[in-house]
Amino acid sequence: MRPDDWHLTEDLDGFLARAGDFLRSRPALHTMPLTVTERLRTRRQDAHGAEAPVFGRLEQEGEVRATFYRKPSGLLSLTPLAPEHADTLAARLANLGYSLPGVSADHDTATAFAEAWRRHTGAAPTLREQRLRLYRLGTLTPSDPLPEGRGRVVSEQDREQLILWCREFATDVGEVVSINADSWANTRFADKRFSFWETPDGTPVSMAGVTSMVAGQIRVDPVYTPAHLRGRGYAGAVTVEVSRAALAAGATEVVLFADLANPTSNGLYQRIGYVPVTDFAVYDFS
Known part of the structure; x- marks a missing residue:
């Protein structure tokens, strides 16, 4: 060569x-x-x-x-x-x-x-109609006030809830994938660390996952709130939670992707300190 x-x-x-x-x-x-x-x-x-x-x-x-x-x-x-x-x-x-x-x-x-x-x-x-914008974290700026509740790391006892929400997330974003207890280990979600935001009574209402740190960077992926619980600040709260944990773990870059067709999520990420890097696109070939 x-x-x-x-x-x-x-x-x-x-x-x-x-x-x-x-x-x-x-x-x-x-x-x-x-x-x-x-x-x-x-x-x-x-x-x-x-x-x-x-x-x-x-x-x-x-x-x-x-x-x-x-x-x-x-x-x-x-x-x-x-x-x-x-x-x-x-x-x-x-x-x-x-x-x-x-x-x-x-x-x-x-x-x-x-x-x-x-x-x-x-x-x-x-x-493809779906286009993604890559963001990197500048100065983390939590929403004030945060919704009532707290963030916590997902445990083995949460496995059924986690699998359900990952399956719902995949459906929402158009991924054709089987996500259940048997297939979980082979999915792109299995090697990520997840956190829930839960209400004061301990009910999970939103989740966010993060990749392992590589070259000093951690990617937040996915972020998901069930449809009937959206608009209450839960996604922002759990994103702040995992972003703060990534920084505490020593990450020098914290990044995430957002669908450009969703102005709510793009606005949310920018409000809490994420700044645009570049836009990504996918072409399918006949």
Whole structure:
């Protein structure tokens, strides 16, 4: 392979050995590849074979400039790319015979790659209506007053409630996934730490989860309040609770995604101290 080129591999350890410093250089912007690769590493999943994830890095003058990953049959997930580098990647993947269902990245990168993929394969890209904004925590500013109650860490005794709410959250955001006691361990929620906000009588009314800390960053995900309990400040209270805990644990970056179609959540996160980083988009390919 040429030194200045895209390098593809199924070797997770090898990929991280070469691209880890690049990913850690911008932990907020790179929250997804950091947490996905950490999950794969800690779960000791086999990164080799026909169904292994594929990882890629763009090297120029001996430095990693961009990366991607793709889980089996999943979307291509990219760090920010210039249009010409999106084009060389699309050409490379097309020549290797890859079939991609779509791409996820910051808006400009996703758009550049979608157009490049159309040119090289003829696949028509369709922009999903849902667009996400990445936020990072500036100065945490709790709502005043907070709703009555308190935050507490979810325990094993809360497992049934937690699984129910994660299933409801997934339905709300359009994720096609089975979440029950049997499938829980294989879901993206299983390795997160959760907290509830509960009323003074001990009734849980909202939840928030956080990822493990990687490269000093923790991502808040998901935040969920049942529909009949919304509008009472519970989501803000539990988000403050887990954000404060992340800072206390030593996180230098606390981030989260919000659906741009939901002005309530975007306004809430900004009021408690989160500031926009960039917008993300997903294109599906025909």
